[in-house]
Amino acid sequence: AQSVAQPEDQVNVAEGNPLTVKCTYSVSGNPYLFWYVQYPNRGLQFLLKYITGDNLVKGSYGFEAEFNKSQTSFHLKKPSALVSDSALYFCAVSPTSGTYKYIFGTGTRLKVLA
Amino acid sequence: DVKVTQSSRYLVKRTGEKVFLECVQDMDHENMFWYRQDPGLGLRLIYFSYDVKMKEKGDIPEGYSVSREKKERFSLILESASTNQTSMYLCASTPSGGSGYTFGSGTRLTVV
16 A cells, blocks of 8 residues: 655754654655645645655745655654744655645644744 | 635534535636545545536535536535534635646534
8 A cells, every 4th residue: 555654753853953754655656755734724835846856846935855665664854943933844655646635744843942 | 816715614513404515716726526534434434526516526426416507606505414524624626737726715614
């Protein structure tokens, strides 16, 4: 079965430190990969996507993500965390079978401590 | 700025009521989706639609139906609301291609 895993329910990081939010997937073929962020009582906002090309993808708010095909991972990173980055982060995968039905991870809550 | 608009941010309904959740997008997207979000379970797909008058079941369609009479509008219907349908409901749309979903702000539904 196709799946997306976010192994950490919560990640705590001090302001100014680098952050990583992990995502691994099990999907056949060459899927499209996405990260979304959700602030309290709001919908999800698009952060970045990987379709093809350079393995390091840059997105909104200083976030980037590294695609690793051999490890089937797509970890979200930021060099220096801000308190305002505290939110719920979702990884999503779109199988390239002609469907636009994404598979979402269960989310990772990021808490940046001042 | 492109938008997906959900008609209500918060809704309280009684058990057994028929509930309509409306979603409208202004981006001429072909594909529209309804998800529910529950703590620890992430996003679960209820129904989706690839075109007008077309619908397909997602992973948890039981107790729900949908309607897509116009391209821009995708409605979720709870035929007879139950307390286990208390949840955050998220609508999303995407064009054909790989550009990603645009989500609405969500409707937090409480069934009492």
